[in-house]
Amino acid sequence: MPGRLLFALALLIASASLTLAEIPSQIAENSTPEPLDSADFILTLPVARSAKDTEILFALRGAEGSALEVLRVTGDAVDLARVEDGTVTRLGRRGAKLPAVGSSFDLTVHARGPHLVVSADGNMLAHFLREGSLSARVGAWATQGATVGDLLVQPLGEVTFDEDFFATEQVPDRWETLAGQWQVGIYWDPLQERDNRPIGASWYAPGEGECLTASGYGIFDSYRLAATVRLPQGRGGLAFHVWGPEDYCAFELGQGQARLVQVSGGARKVLAETAAELRPEWSYRLRVDVSTGLARAFLNDQPLVEADLSPALTGRIGLLAEGAAGSRFDDIIARPFIATRIPKGAPAEESLVLADGTWKTDGDALTGHVKGAAVAGLPGSYADCEVTARVGATRDAVAGVVAGHRTDEPKSALIFTIKAGVQPTWQLHQVNGGQTVRLAGGPS
16 A cells, blocks of 8 residues: 555554444445445535434445445444444444434534544534545435434545636635625736736735635635735734634734634634744745644744644635735645544554554553554555654654555655664664665764
């Protein structure tokens, strides 16, 4: 499998099987009638809950027709299991609380890369990491305690977006003003204007007070969003997961600070902040990397702040400004991006696909306690990737990250390690066809 992301090399697959009496070992073909055209998707099921004992099932069937992934949602938990040849194998379980009896809500299953997120009316119930996916056909039904409506299936493509504001007349059709005023700024060289030639430059400019504008679609979930911004006063930046003027997230700069913020129901919360000075006459490249449960913000490609978000969030992309009249926003792009981290509260054995030794999750950290070598890997397949980790090691221990690991022949990987001690050192190795070559190294 090309490009599997690992913390270290391993050949052992960690798996645990448990027959679950609650999940049926046989599911009829006609229970999964809806086709899935993508491994990434959003499923939305209207639910009216009528009793305390509630059970709702989602079944994802593979192309061969025999294997299924089954999500079982009850009033107090979400189970994920694989059903094949009459055997039920548990993949994960999360405690969860459905909306109250008598309520109606949308139950959503969101799959992107290795992430599988279950939510009710935007409130996360469960977050799993999967190795591969079954995505040929799908079905959903209630067995007790609820009635359900028609299942809506939305395949997800990669998020790609470009805007340079040169097609000035079409901007109002592509961008929706949610707060304040926005207008296209235009520059003509005097000769261009005299000869009625194309404009020399254009940008989007906010008016006075609080301004917010959005574009794209509500199913946008994982992407790198960037824009060139000149901010002579006030504060402004990039908005994401936008649903309206009272519900969005943002990476904003100004007044000596860089912040990641979330506005929910009109209430503003600062998720992370740091000092950042901007010169009013300069333009800067702002970027925010958005993925399931995570946002990282950059200024001119230098990381500034990062924050955890609800993995259930999706929404449009946008621009925001406050007290920033005279600001300019230009050259906006969004490109696909997926980050993988172990979900909060998930047992390590449910989130690692390759493991050797004893691993556990302690708060936000994954720790290994073994004699000799310890290895662990996250689910997913990555053709191109960036691997980052905060690593702690004691005495003469060696810790690091691995990228580009192929488990099929010829095996290959790039391994970056740090050796602790009085004089720490780092090394970069390449594994190819069973041979390991040291590429570089030095003091750390």
